[in-house]
Amino acid sequence: MVHSGEDVWKHFGFTGNPLDPRPLGISDLDRQLLVGRDAELRQFMVLSSNLEGAIVVEGNIGVGKTSFVNAAQHDLAEKGFLPSHQTIEVGETTDPSNLILSSLSNLVYSIEKAHGSNACMKDNSLKQGKQLVASTMQGGWGGQLTVLGFGGGLQRQQTVTAPHAPVLATMTQQLDAWMTAARQKYSYKSGITVVNNFDRLADQELVELLNRSRDLVLLRPNMLWVLIGKIGMFSTLETQARRVSEIVTGQPIVLSPLPLSKVHEAIGVRVKKSALSSKAEFPVERKFVDLLYQVSGGEIRFIFKRLTDIVYEVTSRFPSAETVPTELATRILKELAERRLATLPLTIGDQTILRKMVEAPFRIRDYAKFKIPSQQALSKRVRRLMKMELLQSERKSAKNVAYRTVADVNIAYGSS
Structure with missing residues (x-):
């Protein structure tokens, strides 16, 4: 029985949650937890040999x-790269100023994490770079600029003021000087900056941001930019932002869902690393993992998150439980999905069309299937549902975009 104040995971024989759904960090321990990406890691190592430019990761x-990018950064750190322990999260208001300042901020954080809090005090250019970040965050310019970072499951957001063009040029010069000093002082080959969440931007927003960032941001010397987005991101750049696609190193690294066998292997590795004894087993049955894989299309983060949620739900209801039967786990899974959808502003029309959408992936040209009068009307409905994160898109070519419902919709509205 889990007593008041007792750690749930210790009750089941673990040091902590073995299936923590947060991204893996850049550490020796987390690197051991990545499973099934050997080919993609080899591709990343080859592309990074250029030392600068941009690498696109899609999925x-x-x-x-x-997690994959952080594992790659871990390997590159052993080869003399300065990794980025924090990830820039782009949004609709992100501009080149955000990217430059956030990159410098994250690199300062990384070098101090590696060499101590006084690492930037040992060289004038390093010191000036840190001072620029600090003074900018105090808000000395007019307008708004958001500096975003994400690392180890923690997010920070600081609002600062946006620079005029001459100041932006100074910022890029300062970033260049800072990276040159980091190479000379600490023998780094290159600095890495990771930019995530491009999948949250519409194609037009993506193209506009990267077109504006090409010369000011992506062509900085001694800087390797890793751009993370949805499948088809590079295809969009090739057709709508040719100048940007031409400076991307090689072809995109495309991460498909892991095979089910590799998901089970990943769970096994994590369970073994977190177990307090060799007898510890994850309390949810293996066949329930198969079910989660099916409804999510192999989305490993969802699988880990729902397994974690179910353990907490069962423990709170049945403190003496030693295992979680699949029948009980399935019932709770449906409750969680319905609970999430109940918080969203779904209309009767939304619910009706989602019940049809769960049947199979679809394209905008399939509007008649949903008894919708036009492609324009279906596009409007799709945009609404995607803002609520109930649909995912996958661009197979410039004019071929498929959509599918996410796991919670499949669970709540699916027929089986």
Whole structure:
């Protein structure tokens, strides 16, 4: 029985949650937890040999893109790269100023994490770079600029003021000088900046941001930019932002969902690393993992998150439980999905069309299937549902975009 104040995971024989759904960090321990991406890691190592420019990593939501990139950064750190322990999260208002300042901020954080809090005090250019970040965050310019970072499951957001063009040029010069000093002082080959969440931007927003960032941001010397987005991101750049696609190193690294066998292997590795004894087993049955894989399309983050949620739900209801029967886990899974959908502003029309959408992936040209009068009307409905994160898109070519419902919709509205 789990007593008041007792750690749930210790009750089941673990040091902590073995299936923590947050992205893996850049550490020796987390690197051991990545499973099934050997080929993609080799591709990343080859592309990074250029030392600068941009690498594109594509994959559907929840497939493990950030964890993969952090594992690659771990390997590159051993080869003399300065990794980025924090990830820039782009949004609709992100501009080149955000990217430059956030990059410098994250690199300062990384070098101090590696060499101590006084690492930037040992060289004038390093010191000036840190001072620029600090003074900018105090808000000395007019307008708004958001500096975003994400690392180890923690997010920070600081609002600062946006620079005029001459100041932006100074910022890029300062970033260049800072990276040159980091190479000379600490023998780094290159600095890495990771930019995530491009999948949250519409194609037009993506193209506009990267076109504006090409010369000011992506062509900085001694800087390797890793751009993370949905499948088809590079295809969009090739057709709508040719100048940007031409400076991307090689072809995109595309992360498909892991095979079910590799998901089970990943769970096994994590369970073994977190177990207090060799007898510890994850309390949810293996066949329930198979079910989660099916309804999510192999989305490993969703699988880990729902397994975690179910353990907490069962423990709170049945403190003496030692295992979680699949029948009980399935019932709770449906409750969680329905609970999430109940918080959203779904109309009767939304619910009706979602019940039809769960049947199979679809394209905008399939509007008649949903008894909708036009492609324009279906596009409007799709945009609404995607803002609520109930649909995912996958661009197979410039004019071929497929959509599918996410796991919670499949669970709540699916027929089986």
